[in-house]
Amino acid sequence: MYTADELLRFFPSFDKELATFISSIADVKTFEEGTIMMKTGQYFKASMLIISGKVKLYREGEDGNEFFMYFLEGGNACALSMICATRNQASQIMAVAIEETEVVMIPIRFMDVLMTKYKSWYYFVLETYRSRFEELLFVIDNIAFKNMDERLEFYLKQQEDKFGKHLNLTHQQIATDLNSSREVISRLLKKMEKHNFLVLHRNHIELA
Amino acid sequence: MYTADELLRFFPSFDKELATFISSIADVKTFEEGTIMMKTGQYFKASMLIISGKVKLYREGEDGNEFFMYFLEGGNACALSMICATRNQASQIMAVAIEETEVVMIPIRFMDVLMTKYKSWYYFVLETYRSRFEELLFVIDNIAFKNMDERLEFYLKQQEDKFGKHLNLTHQQIATDLNSSREVISRLLKKMEKHNFLVLHRNHIELA
DNA sequence: AATCTTGTGTGACGGTTGTCACGGTTAGAA
DNA sequence: TTCTAACCGTGACAACCGTCACACAAGATT
Numbered sequence: 001m002y003t004a005d006e007l008l009r010f011f012p013s014f015d016k017e018l019a020t021f022i023s024s025i026a027d028v029k030t031f032e033e034g035t036i037m038m039k040t041g042q043y044f045k046a047s048m049l050i051i052s053g054k055v056k057l058y059r060e061g062e063d064g065n066e067f068f069m070y071f072l073e074g075g076n077a078c079a080l081s082m083i084c085a086t087r088n089q090a091s092q093i094m095a096v097a098i099e100e101t102e103v104v105m106i107p108i109r110f111m112d113v114l115m116t117k118y119k120s121w122y123y124f125v126l127e128t129y130r131s132r133f134e135e136l137l138f139v140i141d142n143i144a145f146k147n148m149d150e151r152l153e154f155y156l157k158q159q160e161d162k163f164g165k166h167l168n169l170t171h172q173q174i175a176t177d178l179n180s181s182r183e184v185i186s187r188l189l190k191k192m193e194k195h196n197f198l199v200l201h202r203n204h205i206e207l208a
Numbered sequence: 209m210y211t212a213d214e215l216l217r218f219f220p221s222f223d224k225e226l227a228t229f230i231s232s233i234a235d236v237k238t239f240e241e242g243t244i245m246m247k248t249g250q251y252f253k254a255s256m257l258i259i260s261g262k263v264k265l266y267r268e269g270e271d272g273n274e275f276f277m278y279f280l281e282g283g284n285a286c287a288l289s290m291i292c293a294t295r296n297q298a299s300q301i302m303a304v305a306i307e308e309t310e311v312v313m314i315p316i317r318f319m320d321v322l323m324t325k326y327k328s329w330y331y332f333v334l335e336t337y338r339s340r341f342e343e344l345l346f347v348i349d350n351i352a353f354k355n356m357d358e359r360l361e362f363y364l365k366q367q368e369d370k371f372g373k374h375l376n377l378t379h380q381q382i383a384t385d386l387n388s389s390r391e392v393i394s395r396l397l398k399k400m401e402k403h404n405f406l407v408l409h410r411n412h413i414e415l416a
Numbered sequence: 417a418a419t420c421t422t423g424t425g426t427g428a429c430g431g432t433t434g435t436c437a438c439g440g441t442t443a444g445a446a
Numbered sequence: 447t448t449c450t451a452a453c454c455g456t457g458a459c460a461a462c463c464g465t466c467a468c469a470c471a472a473g474a475t476t
Contacts, residue, residue, distance in 0.1 A: 059345060061353040069348070083338045092345055119324060129337045130291045136344045137267060137300055140277070143351045144387050145269040148463070170423065179352055181464055186424060202423060202472060356433070378453065389434055394454060410442060410453065 001028055002051070002104070010051055010075055011124070018118040022049075026106045031097040038078070038095040043088065046105040047081045050074055053101025054162065058094040061179070068155075068177035069093070070135045071162055079132040082111070082125050151178055152188050156198070156207065165207040209236055210259070210312070218259055218283055219332070226326040230257075234314045239305040246286070246303040251296065254313040255289045258282055261309025262370065266302040269387070276363075276385035277301070278343045279370055287340040290319070290333050359386055360396050364406070364415065373415040 002010075004019035011019070031037050031053070038044075040060045055072040072078060072095075080091055088108075106114070114121045142151050155178060159167050175185045189205070192198055199206040210218075212227035219227070236259070239245050246252075248268045263280040280286060280303075288299055296316075314322070322329045350359050363386060367375050383393045397413070400406055407414040 059348055059352070061349065063353075065353055067348065067352045079341070083334055087338075092342065115330065116327060122323065122330065126291055126333070126337075129334075129341065130295075133287070133337070133341060133344070134300065136341070136348065140267055140275065140344065140347060140351070141269065143348070144267065144275045145271075145273055147461095172423075182424085183426085183465075184463060187426080187463095190425075200424085380453075390454085391435080391456085392433060395433095395456080398455075408454085 001026060007104070011049065013120060013124055013127070015118070015120040018114075018120050021114075021118065022104065022106060025110055026104045029103050029105050031101045031103065033097060033100050035097045035101075036094065037097055037101070037103075038081075038091050038093070040092060040094050041090050043090055044081050044084050044108065046107050047111060048078045049104040049106070050076050050078075051102040051104060053097060053099045053103075055101055056096050056098050058096065059092075060094055065179055066094070066176055067179045069139050070132070071158070073162070077124070077128050079128045082128065148178070148180060148184060149188050149191075152185065152192075153197075156205070160207055167205045167207065168203060169205060170203055209234060215312070219257065221328060221332055221335070223326070223328040226322075226328050229322075229326065230312065230314060233318055234312045237311050237313050239309045239311065241305060241308050243305045244302065245305055245309070245311075246289075246299050246301070248300060248302050249298050251298055252289050252292050252316065254315050255319060256286045257312040257314070258284050258286075259310040259312060261305060261307045261311075263309055264304050264306050266304065267300075268302055273387050274302070274384055275387045277347055278340070279366070281370070285332070285336050287336045290336065356386070356388060356392060357396050357399075360393065360400075361405075364413070368415055375413045375415065376411060377413060378411055 001023055004016065004023045007019040007023055008014055008016070014022075026049075028051070037048075037055060050072050052074045055078075057069045057072065058066045059069055060066055078095065080093065084091060115125070142154055146154075152174070155174065156167070159169070171185045171189065172182045175182045178185070189198070189200055193200050196208055198208055209231055212224065212231045215227040215231055216222055216224070222230075234257075239261070245256075245263060258280050260282045263286075265277045265280065266274045267277055268274055286303065288301065292299060323333070350362055354362070360382070363382065364375070367377070379393045379397065380390045382397075383390045386393070397406070397408055401408050404416055406416055
């Protein structure tokens with residue numbers, strides 16, 4: 001487990017006693033690249049704080065579709081795990097580690113103590129919820145008001161923020177994330193290439 | 209202002225001292241039917257608890273489109289107002305009173321005291337956020353995975369839950385809520401009428 | 417080198433939805 | 447009553463997107 005000081009570097013909004021407490025009760029768990037960290041319908045046994053790595057959060061449709069919503073990375077926490085854990089509710093989303101990801105696991109039996117005794121925990125939870133909520137609103141903007149080409153553009157920008165200008169993605173992966181089809185994405189990407197927004201390679205997109 | 213006991217009837221999860229405190233510091237405000245209670249971009253001056261009436265929450269698109277997300281009614285609170293108020297952030301959604309709506313306004317300067325001193329307030333905030341979050345997920349399901357006819361069906365069910373089988377809605381209002389067009393909604397409604405799911409009248413839909 | 421697997425490019429087609437045009441109907445105002 | 451504004455019905459058409467079919471290319475495997 002990390003020391004209180006190390007935790008504070010990852011989560012600067014924690015106060016000292018909170019970090020010390022968490023350090024004393026939590027475990028660290030590592031998820032390999034590609035692991036499903038949380039399935040839809042699964043129950044939380046712990047609240048998760050992400051130390052390093054990257055996680056993709058999906059909403060699953062009834063017929064096995066997936067729809068990408070947002071990323072989590074170091075310093076973030078899974079909003080749902082913090083509240084659903086307390087109320088013993090099932091997860092409504094799927095989380096996949098897309099890099100090796102290190103996570104601090106706080107067993108749910110400590111949630112109540114954390115909430116009531118540590119003010120900075122409580123603010124952290126609120127802020128986490130607020131920012132995820134905001135991200136969901138942007139997701140809604142995209143699918144409610146925008147066409148595929150604009151959504152694709154937004155998607156590529158998101159990826160660029162996290163990974164830079166060289167994206168190791170296949171057209172099929174993008175199509176899945178946007179709940180579209182490979183052909184549509186291929187066509188739109190080709191159009192964007194013609195407009196010099198990017199260069200296409202096999203398994204790889206180079207943003208201009 | 210309401211007495212502590214009255215507040216407790218509307219918000220049974222509050223504990224006695226919390227209700228007493230709120231009763232001593234908050235104001236009641238009434239919004240007429242049709243009033244915009246909160247505009248996108250406006251800053252919160254108070255956190256709002258809804259006593260009675262019904263409120264519709266919209267997301268606004270760049271080009272003036274609206275998109276209906278969910279209802280609030282008596283016993284609910286505006287999730288955004290509770291957290292954005294604390295952090296002095298602008299609202300990201302629009303709220304419209306669709307009936308005369310009575311609201312308890314808690315000035316933001318009390319947010320911190322409420323959070324730290326009253327445990328039941330803090331749980332109430334979390335639960336409010338959690339349930340709004342969940343509703344947003346359902347919204348995403350609808351627009352990401354479903355066609356207009358299924359979305360319309362879901363929309364009518366939502367309305368039925370709040371208003372019963374007689375809905376005073378024009379096709380244009382529905383189209384606006386779903387960010388579609390009047391003609392499309394008219395066609396789909398007509399089809400549903402043929403399948404005996406409902407009966408159409410002017411300004412009024414009768415669900416079977 | 418031959419084969420296989422996976423990823424990409426592209427035309428054709430159809431379904432859904434948005435838009436335009438226009439006519440009819442209802443309720444209320446003049 | 448007559449007029450007007452709002453609401454509703456419907457056909458025609460186009461844009462967007464999902465699907466099918468198939469060809470080709472780049473690596474990996476044998």
